[in-house]
Structure formats: structure tokens, C-alpha cells
Amino acid sequence: MKKFSTLLLVSLLSGTVTLGAYKVLFDTNGYFSQQKNGTVTTAPDSYSKKIGLSADVLDFTEAADKTIHTVVHVKNVSRRTVSNPILEYFYGYKGGQSQEQVGTGSGVIISEDGYIVTNNHVIQGASEIQITLNNKKSYQAKLIGTDSKMDIALLKIDANEKLPYTVFANSDSVKVGEWVLAVGNPYNLTSTVTAGIVSAKARDLNTSGIQSFIQTDAAVNPGNSGGALVNTRGELIGINTMISSMTGSYVGYSFAVPSNIARKIIEDLMEFGNVQRGILGVEGGELNGIASKELGISQTQGFYINKVTKNSGAEKSGLTKGDVIIKLDDQSIATFADLSGYINTKRPNDKIQVTYIRNGSTKVVPVILSKNEFFSTEFKGIELENLDAADKKKFKIDYGVKIKSITSENLKQYDAELRGNIILSIDNVKATDIETVAKIINKKEENQTVRLEMINKNGEVIRVII
Structure with a gap:
């Protein structure tokens, strides 16, 4: 009887040690636990089957x-x-x-x-x-x-x-x-x-x-x-x-x-x-930490509106300088590429829902896209517009922007020589159209000189610095 009691006691002690070791090493917070708090988490065995790398899934x-x-x-x-x-x-x-x-x-x-x-x-x-x-x-x-x-x-x-x-x-x-x-x-x-x-x-x-x-x-x-x-x-x-x-x-x-x-x-x-191109009618740039700090705003993602084109869909819908576009329809907008990529899938007169932030409040407004030919911009007192088919045929070119008018007092004396000329490049960057020129302009300082290559009304290529 004494021998049996001793054997029972040893068995109980062994079970206790085994159970305790399991709790210490393998239980929820044990050393080898898959869910141990505060350390690297080990993925379950089934995880490898979920990432799509097995031959059965990836074919x-x-x-x-x-x-x-x-x-x-x-x-x-x-x-x-x-x-x-x-x-x-x-x-x-x-x-x-x-x-x-x-x-x-x-x-x-x-x-x-x-x-x-x-x-x-x-x-x-x-x-x-x-x-x-x-x-x-x-x-x-x-x-x-x-x-x-x-x-x-x-x-x-x-x-x-x-x-x-x-x-x-x-x-x-x-x-x-x-x-x-x-x-x-x-x-x-x-x-x-x-x-x-x-x-x-x-x-x-x-x-x-x-x-x-x-x-x-x-x-x-x-x-x-x-x-x-x-x-x-x-x-x-x-x-x-x-x-x-x-x-x-x-x-x-x-x-x-x-x-x-x-x-x-x-x-x-x-x-x-x-190709029918729709235009939102805004100029500006994408946000990041540095740009947001300079502008004094808290948003670090989105498209910051620096200028709204006259008579564009954006102006008619009430968008103004300082608004930050964060979504077009259901497409999130974090960069300029997000915005331009989505607009490039649309046509003139298409209606899109623009979600933007103004003074910390999020607003949504419908905007009807304008036609590309009516889009213009101003650069150093020179109003520019896209070429029409007649200009392209006349000068045998397929890109460039046309000088529509001169608003700078310093350049008024050259109005007759400049009006109607076609700018081919700005600082050796092709002036493909108004959208491209607007992007070039946004990278220039107001007092920075630029080199323009253009075709005058006689079809001659001239180069000027302004």
C-alpha cells in the first residue's frame, strides 16, 4: 500500500510539472506562444496557404x-x-x-x-x-x-x-x-x-x-x-x-x-x-509635409488648388484657391498623378463628384468638366491657350500653345510681335499643351527668367528670354 501511494504521488508530481511546463512554454503568453505579447508573433501554419503562393492557387x-x-x-x-x-x-x-x-x-x-x-x-x-x-x-x-x-x-x-x-x-x-x-x-x-x-x-x-x-x-x-x-x-x-x-x-x-x-x-x-479631353479647371500641386507646412494647413495628402480657371466647371461649382481635393467620385486623390489619371478617363461635359477640404471641413460638389480647347492660363503677363486644328495645319505642328493676349505692362510694347505666336518650349521643356505648361509654371519662381522657343506669325522660329 505504501509503495502504491509513493507511485501515485510521483505520477501526480510528474503531471503537475508537465502541465506547468506547457503553461510556461506554450500557452497564450508562453515562450513559444504564437500570440506572445510584446514580441514577434509567429504566423499560424495555415498562413502560408492564404498568400496565394501555392501551385494550386497561383497558376x-x-x-x-x-x-x-x-x-x-x-x-x-x-x-x-x-x-x-x-x-x-x-x-x-x-x-x-x-x-x-x-x-x-x-x-x-x-x-x-x-x-x-x-x-x-x-x-x-x-x-x-x-x-x-x-x-x-x-x-x-x-x-x-x-x-x-x-x-x-x-x-x-x-x-x-x-x-x-x-x-x-x-x-x-x-x-x-x-x-x-x-x-x-x-x-x-x-x-x-x-x-x-x-x-x-x-x-x-x-x-x-x-x-x-x-x-x-x-x-x-x-x-x-x-x-x-x-x-x-x-x-x-x-x-x-x-x-x-x-x-x-x-x-x-x-x-x-x-x-x-x-x-x-x-x-x-x-x-x-x-481624343475628347475634359478639363477640371484647376491649377496647383500635390501636398506633402513640407508643402503643407509652408501653406499652413494640416492636410499632407491631396491636390492643393492654387488657381481656378475662369468660366471652368471648377469655378462654376464654387471651388476656390486653398481648397484641397481628396477624392473624385470614388477615387481617392493623394497626388497630381491620381487627379490627372482620373480626369484623363473623362470627356467634356461629364459630371464628377469632387470631395474637398476647406477650412477643416469636408465638402462634396458636382463639377461638369470643360472642353480642353477653352482652357487657358497666364504666365508672366502672357495669356496662353491651346492650339486649334487650323493652327496645327497652318504651321505643320502637332503641339504648342498660342499667345492669346498680353496683360503685362512691361510687354505691352511688344504686343503686336507676340500676340498669335506659338510657344514650342519653355526652358527646353516641350510646351505640349496648356496642362503641361501649367505644370511647368508651377515649378517656376515669379522673378525667375525663362527661355521661350516659339514660332511667329510668319512661321519663323525665334527664341526669347523673359
Whole structure:
């Protein structure tokens, strides 16, 4: 009996020690606890199944198979005449030798009847455009229209069959970290698929046109331009357009025109023959800690309105200098690229809901977008406006801003010489249109001199400093 009691006591002590050790080491706040307070938290075993990296969850094969048949090879053939100055000088020879130049890129079929979207720079200057499908069939393409500002071009081929095509996704819904595929023809290698993630949205690269790229780390190289950036369902979220690289080859990041912007441009070209641009009618810049401190406001994100254009939708809706735009419709606005990217998906007379902060209070107001041609701005006492079709045709140019009037007393004496001139660049930066000029102006100090290159009314290029 005594031996049994001793054995029972040892058993109880062992159980107590075991239970105590478990409480100390493994229970809620134990040393090896998954939820230990104040230290690194260990993820549960099931966590790895939630991040989408298992072979069962992450499968690009279906998206790749859908997309490669809709991405085409674009061949740009241009011809130029090369003269021989020695023969011309000594023998009066006026002839020249015709040389053929070939450039290549990619394109995406967007309809079964043969409409194709690509980059404007892929087909720029082409005398002939040849399209080769993934099944090796080739066709001559007709250029429907281009938008050099957004680097988008629309082509059309006449095939004797219904073609596979890519559907557009809503690029506003794309999330940073989302898996994407880039499909194109780098270095003339057809049907090349690379994978990566969305690295950033609304990326502003300070180009003269689009300021709202999708950034990805999917490998994109020369020849990929105009190709497809698709999600894991094979839906189009962007048109690959450029590489950030010192060498011209992929080194980490590439950029795509968001599908919402591309789709709007394509629809405009199909319906109107040109791009219809809506203008909010505000000038200013994005906020950050330093800018907010200088302005004396608490908001550090959003678009600060420094000026409202006369007779614009913004002015008619009561927006004023000092307001901070934080949302357009349901799209949050933290940067200038957010604002310009969303406006670029809209047309004149579209109505949008603008959420803004004024004196600490959040307000919402409807704004009807103005037409781009009516947008003007003032710079150093010079009122500028966008070019119309007649000016572009007369001077054989496709960019620039026109001097509408002179309001500066210092420049009044030159009114006759300046009025009607077309400014091509400001400090060697292309004056593409009023939007671009407004952005350049916002970076200049009031007393800072600038160099202007312009065409006068006689078609002569002149340069002045003001």
C-alpha cells in the first residue's frame, strides 16, 4: 500500500510539472506562444496557404494561353531619301537613294473584327504597318488614329476570320502587389510571357503627356512596347509603354498606360476621330509635409488648388484657391498623378463628384468638366491657350500653345510681335499643351527668367528670354 501511494504521488508530481511546463512554454503568453505579447508573433501554419503562393492557387497558364493569341507583332516600315552632298555640289546631281527603315513592337487585338491597340511611338512615321498574328498570318494595317500625348495608337486589319481578342479590366481596381503578366515580342521573340507584381499605381514620371502609369516588375524589353499587361484572369489592365533603364533594357521596373485611359482614347478615336479631353479647371500641386507646412494647413495628402480657371466647371461649382481635393467620385486623390489619371478617363461635359477640404471641413460638389480647347492660363503677363486644328495645319505642328493676349505692362510694347505666336518650349521643356505648361509654371519662381522657343506669325522660329 505504501509503495502504491509513493507511485501515485510521483505520477501526480510528474503531471503537475508537465502541465506547468506547457503553461510556461506554450500557452497564450508562453515562450513559444504564437500570440506572445510584446514580441514577434509567429504566423499560424495555415498562413502560408492564404498568400496565394501555392501551385494550386497561383497558376498563370490559363491567363497566358488566353493572352498570347491576342498579342501581335507590329512591324513599322518607313522610307527616307538619302542624298549625296558631294555629287550634288560637283555634278549637280539632285537624285537620292531611298532607304527602308524597320522598327518593331507589339499590339493587342481588342475586337474580333481586327481593331488593334499599340503605342504611338511604335508606328510613328510609318509608311507601312504590318501585323503578324500568333498563328503567323500577316496583314497590312490601317492607322485609325493616334494620341501622341498618351502614346496610344489604334490600328485596323481586315482578316477573313473572327480573331481572338482581349477584354478590358477596370484599371482603377488594380491593387499594388497584385500578380500580372506582360505579354509581347521583345527582340522579335514572339509570344513572350513574363510575370511580376504591380509595384505602384499612378506613377508620375514627369513626361510631357501621361502622368499616371502602372509600374510593374514584370520583365519588359525593347519590342514589348504596345503589348499587353494582364491580370491573372487574362484581362487587360494596361498597355506596356516604357522602361526605366540607363541601358534601354529591363533592369527592374517597367510602366504601362492604364487600361481605363487606353479604352477611353480608343472609344474617342472610333466615335469622334480624335481624343475628347475634359478639363477640371484647376491649377496647383500635390501636398506633402513640407508643402503643407509652408501653406499652413494640416492636410499632407491631396491636390492643393492654387488657381481656378475662369468660366471652368471648377469655378462654376464654387471651388476656390486653398481648397484641397481628396477624392473624385470614388477615387481617392493623394497626388497630381491620381487627379490627372482620373480626369484623363473623362470627356467634356461629364459630371464628377469632387470631395474637398476647406477650412477643416469636408465638402462634396458636382463639377461638369470643360472642353480642353477653352482652357487657358497666364504666365508672366502672357495669356496662353491651346492650339486649334487650323493652327496645327497652318504651321505643320502637332503641339504648342498660342499667345492669346498680353496683360503685362512691361510687354505691352511688344504686343503686336507676340500676340498669335506659338510657344514650342519653355526652358527646353516641350510646351505640349496648356496642362503641361501649367505644370511647368508651377515649378517656376515669379522673378525667375525663362527661355521661350516659339514660332511667329510668319512661321519663323525665334527664341526669347523673359
